[in-house]
Every structure is written in structure tokens, then in C-alpha cells.
Amino acid sequence: MKKVTAVIRPEKLEDVKAALEEKGYFPMTVHEVKGRGAQKGICLQYRGKQIKVDMIPKTEIEMVVGDEDVRPIIEIIRTSARTGKFGDGKIFISPVEIVAAIRNDEEIISE
Amino acid sequence: MKKVTAVIRPEKLEDVKAALEEKGYFPMTVHEVKGRGAQKGICLQYRGKQIKVDMIPKTEIEMVVGDEDVRPIIEIIRTSARTGKFGDGKIFISPVEIVAAIRNDEEIISE
């Protein structure tokens, strides 16, 4: 099992959700976060001097999925969340060892 | 070391905290999130047509614990957060390599 963590633009969340849904990927947990990337945020020209706004609101999506779903999900998110401008975000893949349901005793354990 | 990430119903947080506390598990970090599971949220009947509310407020608990604590914690959370209805949530276990305190130089490194 893997955890896909995607940091995207908040205004893209609806598109990403719809794109994932279309391909049958539903479960997800969403965090409202702030962040800065390598560009250190957004630069405003302000009367000569530049002002950096370095903590921009972002949306972080977490999805725990089977190993085989990682690639397709990365592609779906890329396609639906991309604007091509700085600040589009990142996707991180990390390992998950156990997924346990709370409603019942189902469990999936990564080998 | 492992990270236990549990997504639960917000109204169950007090119960879960109390149950964990009883067994001596205190440290945790709590996120307010929204999420949808395999059921894609909650269905409202609305004048004939169905409306899906697919982003339901949830609470995400993070606990970094020793490997031996994972099982008991999963069971405690299951017991205290279960209602038996869809939407009870999931528990994810993932590896943690280093835990470093900030207050002092203590550190635990997973072998």
C-alpha cells in the first residue's frame, strides 16, 4: 500500500476530485494547508520594492491506495491540477504498511 | 517506530482520546480534515433526486509510537471510534525512521 499525498491549488480541488472519481478513485482525506515551494511564494511589486507572500493557501489530498494505483493516480492529478505556472504543487508517494477499517475488522497488510 | 494515522468521526474524538489515555497513550497530533470513503460520502434524498455530500468533516489523529504499540492502539481506536455505520474511518500505519525532540537533544532512531 502507498500513501499518495498531493499538494494542489485549492481552486483545482473540484477538478481533481472529478477526474479521480471518473476513474473510480473515491476515498481521500483533504487538508487545508499553506505552503511555499522552491519559488518561495508569490512576488508582489509594491511601489518599487518587492514583497514576497510566502505562505499560499493550498489543498493537500491524501489517498491510501494499492501499489498498482500509484502511477495512474499521479497522472490523473497531474492532468487535472496542472496550470503550468509556478505553484501547481507536488505529489509525494510514501509507504503504508497496514490499512485497518474502523467500522469492521477488515485489514489490509502490505507484504 | 510507526506512525498511526486514524481518520475518525469528529464527535468520537473525546471518546478515542479518553480510551487511549486510559491505556497510557497520550501524545498525539490532531488535524481537522474533510474526507470521503468508498461510499463517496452521504446521500441526501432531495425531492426525487439524490444529492451526494461527498466531503464530510473528519478528524485525523497522528501518533508516532513504538512498533509494539501499533496493535493495541489500532484496537483501542477501533473500539472507541466504531459506530458500525459507513463513515467510521480508517487507520493507516506507516514507518517512521527518526523521532527527534525539539526541547532537548533526545532522539530515537528506528533500527
Next chain:
Amino acid sequence: MKKVTAVIRPEKLEDVKAALEEKGYFPMTVHEVKGRGAQKGICLQYRGKQIKVDMIPKTEIEMVVGDEDVRPIIEIIRTSARTGKFGDGKIFISPVEIVAAIRNDEEIISE
């Protein structure tokens, strides 16, 4: 690649950001969270009896970085976020397997 997750005091965020920036570490994602540590929060004396306030607002910083950056970042955060009192927080290091950009098709895959 590793993910550095640091739970710090909210009022230290500016200092930590500045300290990281100075050493060239920019990208990060920030969560507003609540948490309790081993001390179970803060104790208020209240007319004889003690009251525990066990969910204290904290700030969680996530940074996905190269393996070689983990140590320096831990030290920077320790230095800039430490007050020496209970509640300073923790740093967790966990593995990340893939980092994929959304803006373009760049990708880093941990060997």
C-alpha cells in the same frame, strides 16, 4: 527522499521559516493542528483543583527533502524552535519514495 514532519509552537513558525530560509531550505507545507505531548498538555491551577488543557494549538511543518538534508534540517528546527520548556514539539522523519511535480513531468524517485 525523506519527509521531515515537525510539530512546533505556532509562535515559532516565523523564526523556523527564517532559519530554514537562511540555509536555503524553502519548500514546505504547513498545517494548523492541535496536539498533546507526553505531559498531556498544560495544567491550570483552578481554585484548588487542577484543570488539564490537553489540546494545544501547534503548527506542523512538512518538508520533503533529500536524505542528506535531514540532519541539517533537524538541527535548524531544533535551534530555532526550542524554548526549553515542555511543549516544544517533535520532529519525525519518514521515507518518501517518489516526488512528482505537477507543473511539469519532473520526478525524483528514491532508489
Next chain:
Amino acid sequence: MAIDSGDTAFIIICTAMVMLMTPGVGLFYGGMVRGKNIISMVAMAFIAFAIVSIQWVTIGYSLAFGPDIAGFIGGLDHMFLAGVGLDGNGIPDMLFMMFQMVFAGITLAILTSGVAERIKLSSFIVLGLLWTTFVYDPLAHWAWGGGWASEMGALDFAGGTVVHISSGFGALALALVIGSRAGFGKYSMEAENITITLLGGALLWFGWFAFNAGSALAADGIAVNALVVTNISAAAGAITWMAAAWIKGKPSSLGLISGAVAGLVAITPASGFVGPMSAIVIGGFAGLLCYGALLLRVRKGLDESLDAWAVHGMGGLWGAIATGIFASAAIGGVDGLIYGNVNQFMIQLLDATVAMVYAFTMTFILAKIVDKVMGLRVTEEEEYIGLDISQHGESTTA
């Protein structure tokens, strides 16, 4: 007597201030519920005001203030405001009609306490119209429209029975019919936006000056007396509730503002009849009594959680009785118990009891009928998601 510009100015502005109390109640309640129902609470206050505004000019005013029928209700002579003109005695008749309308509006808004976070919007609208017609209008007629209570000599300066006993005991009946919120008693359901509640409370305190002083229907000494005792009672209620809560635990701001409202409720029927020093006692005791009522309600596990019953119902009851105790002929022409007038005390007791029983019973019956016919309550899923989304299709992020 002709129209007096000072009195007319006074009552127009008082009308506007009392109107503002209705969204004030909505905000007061809205801050106390869970975030997923805040819009619902505020919206119900607006809806209450809107539907009562139309009900009042079509039929309500006539039911309350039309020619008396058997001491119970007014005749239909003033339907659609027939015969309500722009001239009058001191203030235009039309202004009197309007001032009374804003009272009817806020009363329905107070009632929403009993069904908070679980009523179906459509059912609320139907119930609200029925309630105003069959509970509020008769009570207004009894007290102010020439009904049996006023004939008997019962004193209710600004609505202790009409507004507060009616809505408070009505809310209790509603809470019993609709049942507790899912998870009540199991999960904590704490106020999520106390700032908004305090803002609502501020608007209530502000508007209450107009509510009570305006009930003099003239900018005169009686109005000033009402103004002064209103504020004193509010302050005293705030202080005693806060103090009592402090002794038991922490002096919450919710307690403080609830105490103020308790004081305001209790002085309402009395404000044209009692003096400033009596107001300290009336308000101070109201704070303690209503706090006690709240504790009792909690112990009984009763989910009337915005406490219209504890604060408006019990506070109104106390106020009606207190009027019979502290009334001073020097102020409003009638003496109460402490000046030896046992009779007035008994009248007040009777009046308050009848209002209480009538409001509770009728509300219970109306709620049962609406429940049978169309269902009072939202589904379990709708309640879980919250009324903001399930009833209004909206939510508020901030």
C-alpha cells in the same frame, strides 16, 4: 390628541430596534450550535420575521387587536389592515400595528431554540404560521387587545407572558415532541462561535431598550423608567449568573450573556411598574433562577439546549410574578405585594399560569399535528450533515 412627532419618532425607531433583535436572536442562537447548523439558526430567525410580517398584516393583527370576542380573541375587522389608519392618538394607529408586529416576529424566532439543529425547514414554516396564529395572537389579545387577562387587571408591560412565557414553554413542548438531537448526551455539542453569540446578545440588549421603553408608546417618564430598570435588571442578571457559574466552575461568557438576557426577560412585564431598586432584585434573582433552571434541564437530560425554556420561560414566569410583587403605584399606578396588594399578586399568578399552560399545551398539540402530517424532523443523514447543507444547500467556512 393628535399625532405627536416626538412619540412617533420614538416608536418608529423603537420598531426598527426591536426588528434588529430578531436576527439578533438568530446570531445569539447560531453561535451556540455546531458550525454545520449556524446558517440554519440565523435563517430561521429571518424566516420567522418574514412570514410573521405577512401573517400579521393579513390576519394576525386583527386576531390580536380586533374587537374582542369572548375575551379570547379579536375579530376579523382589521384583516388586511382594514381600518388601520395613519392618524391616531399620540402615534398613528398604523405605527402601533407595526410596533406590535415586530414583537410577534421575534417571539417566533425565540421558539426555534426547541427544535435547533433538527427541524425540517418546510415544517418550521408551517408550524410557525400555525403557532403565531393559535398561540401568539390569542396571548397578545388577552394581555393587550382587551382579552380576559387585561380585563382582569393583569399587568404585562412589554410581553412577559405574551412573548417570553409563550416562546419559552412553547420551546419546551417542541423539544419534547421533536426529541433530542442525535448523539445528545453522548457527544459534547459545544457552542462553536461564541463571538457571534455575544454579538447577538449585544443586539438583544440594545434592542431591548426599545422593546421595553417603546412599550410606553410615548417618549415620556414611563418610557424612561422602563429604560432604566431594563438596564439595571440586565446588569444584575449578568452578574448573578456569572457569579453562580463562577462558584460552580468558570465564569463563562455564555453565562454572562445568558444572565443578561434572563434579567432582560424578567423585567419585561414589570418595566413600566417597578422602580430601579426593585430591578436589581428582579434581575439578580432572574440570573440565579434561570441558571438553576438550566442546570435542572441538563440533569433531566432534556435537549432544549439553547435554553429558551430556562431563560425566557422561567425568566418570564418570574417576571410576571415579580410584577405582582414589586409593582409600585408611584410608577405605574398599581401596587404589588410588597405594598400590600395581595390581589394583584394573585392576578399575576393566575395570568402567568394560564399563559404557561396554554402555550405549552397548544404548542404541543400543534407540533404533534405537524409531525403527523409532514414530519417535524429531518432524516438522520440530514441531521448528521447539518441543516446548513441539507436544508439550505449552503455552508459557511469561516
Next chain:
Amino acid sequence: MAIDSGDTAFIIICTAMVMLMTPGVGLFYGGMVRGKNIISMVAMAFIAFAIVSIQWVTIGYSLAFGPDIAGFIGGLDHMFLAGVGLDGNGIPDMLFMMFQMVFAGITLAILTSGVAERIKLSSFIVLGLLWTTFVYDPLAHWAWGGGWASEMGALDFAGGTVVHISSGFGALALALVIGSRAGFGKYSMEAENITITLLGGALLWFGWFAFNAGSALAADGIAVNALVVTNISAAAGAITWMAAAWIKGKPSSLGLISGAVAGLVAITPASGFVGPMSAIVIGGFAGLLCYGALLLRVRKGLDESLDAWAVHGMGGLWGAIATGIFASAAIGGVDGLIYGNVNQFMIQLLDATVAMVYAFTMTFILAKIVDKVMGLRVTEEEEYIGLDISQHGESTTA
């Protein structure tokens, strides 16, 4: 006639209440925008009020109420309040000046709808001063200062053309000049703080009583009539909009409060001329019409998203015409269409049309000029970050 203390008291308080409507508009709008622009919306309302306050006492009042020049504008005799004294007829002249000032202030605040979330603050200030001077002041002169419209016999009791048509069609012109918000139509841009919008709406409803009743300039029967019809129309508008929205989907609280505002707008020009039952029709139809206008705007993909056009523009248009339909000589001395006075109906139609065309065209031209000279719009980055940070250097977390 000397100064009357009742009338003076009335108009002083009405002035204060109308003043409160300006931040009310700011909060009403602020809750509807994305969280990153809420401060900007509220701040613009305050700024509008501040700059108009100074404009009015230096030049604006004189342009509107100075001696008539060619039916179009007032002369400069009252610049710096020259000749505006503390005595007068019923109320001091100075109070009349002040009461008119708060109207000018709120009108500019309403206009901000058309440029929400994307205007450069400095450009708003410049545009606002120009707009008040070249759009508001002439319109006020036409209707109330002895200009051609009042000479012709056009009726505008409290500002249907002057305040609402002007700001509504002005906002439409601004939205066309400045263009849609980045991402409009692509991303959902939902109201983020509906509680604050409802609070703003409450302050508007409250203040509107003063807006309309105060326009009688005396605490008399006409003021009372205005008070009563204002509330009825608001209630009717709230109900019809909510009902219409319910049929199409969910009865949102935004619909409810927008309907109330639509009813308030529509009754504004009519409030001194029509009776209570006409008010039900005027307000009820306003709710439907303005909701229809909103749907049309959405279909056309037009980003005038706080709907000053749909609500104030179209509501004001309907109100001006409705005055010509429902006016009753028994109330305000003039009959309308339903009493056989076709002439008054035609006058109203003409007046409203000219106001609409003038406001739209002049606003368009002024906006184009400001855009050419200094740029109306913030940069893409500034818009993305939000005006709170980019224009004011602040943000609000709660």
C-alpha cells in the same frame, strides 16, 4: 415653521441608522466573496463612506442641492456648506444636508459589487470620487434638488433611481469594463462567510426603515406608511425569492436575504406613495424579478457576482415603475396606473429609463478613463493572493 424636536430627533437617528447600512453593505458583500477578499470588501465600504463624506461637504451637496442649473445640476453656492445653517423648516438645513450625505455614501458602497475581488484600491478611490461627482450628484439633483425629473413630476421617495438604479446599472458597467475575475466560470467561487452576509443583511433591513421612513423628513403619517410598506415589501421579497429558489433547488439563506433586499430596493421609490397591500405585490414581484435577473446574469456568464445589478438595478427599475402603477393619492397625493393615471406611469418610465441610461453610460466612460490613466485592475498575482494581502497588507484568519 421652526425646528421641531420630534422631527429633528427622528432624522438625526435615521441618519445614524443609514450610516450603519454602509458597513452593512460591506459585511453583506464581504461574506459573499472568497476569504482572501473579505477585508477588501468591508474596507471599500468604509472608504466609500469616508471619501464621500468629505466630497459631500466640500462640493457634492452643492452640486445636488444648489440652485438649479438647466435642470441638470446644482450651482456651487453651497460649496463648503456655505449658507447651510442650523435652523430650518421642521429640521435644520444642516441635518437635511447630513441625511442626504449618508445616502450618497452607501450608494458608492453598493457600486463595489461590480469590481469585487479585482479592483486596485487607489483606482477605486479615484473612480469613487469621480462617480459620486458625475453620476450620483446629478441624479440626486434631478430627483430631489429641483432638476428636470422632479420638475416633470417624477416620484422617487427615497432613492429608487438616485441610489439603486444608479449603483445597480453602474455596477454592471464596471463589471463590463474591468472584466471577470480570473477563473470565473472555471472554478466555483462560493460565498465563504454566510453568517457575516446575513449579519450585513440584518443591518441593511434595520437601516432601511430609516432610509425610507426618514425620507419623509418628519416623524409623521407618511413616515409611518413608509416604515410599514418597507417591511412588508422586504418580507414579501424574501418569501418569493426563497420559494422560487426552492422550486429550482434549495432555499438558500443567501436567496432569502437577497430577496429581502430586492423587496427593500423596490419599495424605496414607492414607500411614500403606496399602501400596505400594494407593498406585498411590489416586494413579492421584486423577489421573483431579481432572482430571474440573477439567473440571466449567470447564464450570460457575466461576473457582476454580488448582484448589485440584479438586485439594486433591476429592483430599482421595477420600483420606479411600480410607483407609477400603485401610487395612491390617498397616501402620497398622486395616483398611479391602477387608479387610472397613465401619465404618472409614463413619467416614471421615462425617469427610470433616463437614470438607467445615464448611470450606465457615465459609469462606463468614467471606468474606461480611470482604466486608461491608472489601470482599474490589480495584477494577476495580486488577484490570486487576494486583495486583503495585496491591497491592504492584512489577512483575517477567523
Next chain:
Amino acid sequence: MAIDSGDTAFIIICTAMVMLMTPGVGLFYGGMVRGKNIISMVAMAFIAFAIVSIQWVTIGYSLAFGPDIAGFIGGLDHMFLAGVGLDGNGIPDMLFMMFQMVFAGITLAILTSGVAERIKLSSFIVLGLLWTTFVYDPLAHWAWGGGWASEMGALDFAGGTVVHISSGFGALALALVIGSRAGFGKYSMEAENITITLLGGALLWFGWFAFNAGSALAADGIAVNALVVTNISAAAGAITWMAAAWIKGKPSSLGLISGAVAGLVAITPASGFVGPMSAIVIGGFAGLLCYGALLLRVRKGLDESLDAWAVHGMGGLWGAIATGIFASAAIGGVDGLIYGNVNQFMIQLLDATVAMVYAFTMTFILAKIVDKVMGLRVTEEEEYIGLDISQHGESTTA
């Protein structure tokens, strides 16, 4: 002269409007503190109002307006409102008492600026009662109750010394005694809920019309003059502060609203004595002066962070002096410096200086005493957790 219904209507409503300013101060301050202390700030405003309400009717009014003793304080003749009746001259004596009460209430609320986010609730209550008794009541007596200042001919129309210098310099003294907030200067402590601050500011601006115009105690030309100059000064202050802040950086909405308050403060003592054009200068300069005072305070590292000192203290000082400069006999019967009356200028200077020194010193002493006896400040942990939880046991999520 008998009771006048217009004047009475006016002052009743003004009283209500000034009352609303007290929660207005609470919201204004509440939005500026960190989210963990917002309830505390609003609650302290309510508590201030409640305790002063009781203090005033028991002893405060008598101390301020009882028969003069040595020019310093009033006698106890009116304790428990003895001899304060429902009739009077123009307005009932009881109404005068009540109008004065709301001034005493808000003044204590303003004072909380100096101890924000760190005072122990119980200590605030004790300190508040002492402060009102030993600082506010004497100052009110001096200016309005027949004390030395009024005997000398000092002019203070609506409370420049009594309300603003007293609370502003009092807050400064408190801040010095209680010390800075933990982490002050080290961490940024930014306003967290600017929307609420702007709302509070709107309520202040609204209420200030009643504060100043109502101080005429009649709905007459003087009241109208006060109304007009009040608004002009507010607008001018808002504009100059915003402009100055813009030159140094960004035109924040906090600057805008602070400038408005600065203008309102400065015009307060002058509003019955100066004309509209002087008001532009008074308000405009107030915006600059108070902004400068704020910058100075920041440079000095002084944690009087809600700026009662910079805005109310310095603004009040300037207003008192400005009254001596700009007073015009044509308006209030007395000329100031610009009309050649050096004497009045010197009187104002003396009055303001004494008020400043007295308020600062007495507050300092009282704070020291309370600190010694019961401790002014919460513990480090309580401060860290925030006063909402530690003092009130509540928190607000939204």
C-alpha cells in the same frame, strides 16, 4: 420647562446607541487580539458595562453629579438614585442619569486595551470598580457635575477628558504596571479577526453620533452640529491615517478604522463648539497624530497594543486642545484661539493636562494596589493557553 417628547425620544435612543458602543469596543478589540483571547476581550466589555451599571445607580452617579464638594467630587445625596425623578427640564432627570451611565460603561471598556490578553478576570472586576469610582466619577464631576473644571470654564462637550484622556492614559498606566505580554516583540501578534474589528468599528462610528449629538441633551441645532462635525472628523481621520500608512507601506483597514476612531475621539470635546470646516482639520490632524503616537509606542517597545493610549489618550488630548483653538462663539457661544481667545486655549490646556496627570497617576496607583493585593496578571500557563480557556473555560472555533 416640561418634558419634551422629541428630546426625550432622542436621548432614550441615544442612550441605547451609546450602550451598543460598549460591546462595539469589545468586538473592535476582540478582533485585534490572538484568537485565544477574543472571548475575553468581548466579555470584559460586557462585564465593564454590567458592573458600572450597578455602580452608577448605587453610588457613581451621585459621586459625579451630586452636590459639589470642594470642586472635586459630588456628594452622596443621590445614592441609590435618591431624588432622581421621572420629570425634569426637557428630558427627565432619570434619563440624564441613564445617558451618563452609558458613558461611564464604555470608558471602562476602552481601558481594557492596556491589559489585553493578560489580566486576571477577578482582578479586572475589582480594578474596574475602583477605577470607575476613583478616576471616572471625579473626572465626570469636574467636567459636567459642577466641579472645578467646569467652574473654570473648560469645555468638554461629550467627554474628551472624561472619557478619552482618562481611559487612554489610564490604559497606558495599566500597561506599565502589568507589563508586556509574554513574547511581545519576539513573536508577531497579529490581529486575527479583522472582520470583527471592522464590525466593532462600524458600531462605534454609529454610536458616536449618539455619543456626541446626544450630549446636546436635546434634539436641536447644537445636536445637529455635533452630528455633522462628528462624521466629518471621523472621515478626515480615516483618510489621513490611511494615507500616512500608505506612504509608509500598505493602507491597512486597521489603519483606516483606527483613523476614524481617532477622528471621532478628537472631535468629541469639540463637537458642540466648532463648525464643519474646523472638523476637517481636527479629524485630519488626529489621524496623523494618533498614527504617529502608535509608531512611537511601537518604537518604545511598549505593549499597549490595542492603542487606547495612542488613539483615545492622544486623540483626546488633541481634541481638548483643539476645542480651545477652533471653538466658535457662533456655534457654542465661546470663541477659541483662532478667534483671538487665548484664555480659552489656556483653560483647555490646563484642563487636559490635569485630567491626563490625574488619570495616569490614579490608575497607576490603583493598579499597583490591586496587583499587590490579588495579582493583576494571570500565570504564564494561563496566558499561553489564552484567557478564553483559562479565565472563561470557553473557546471559539470559528
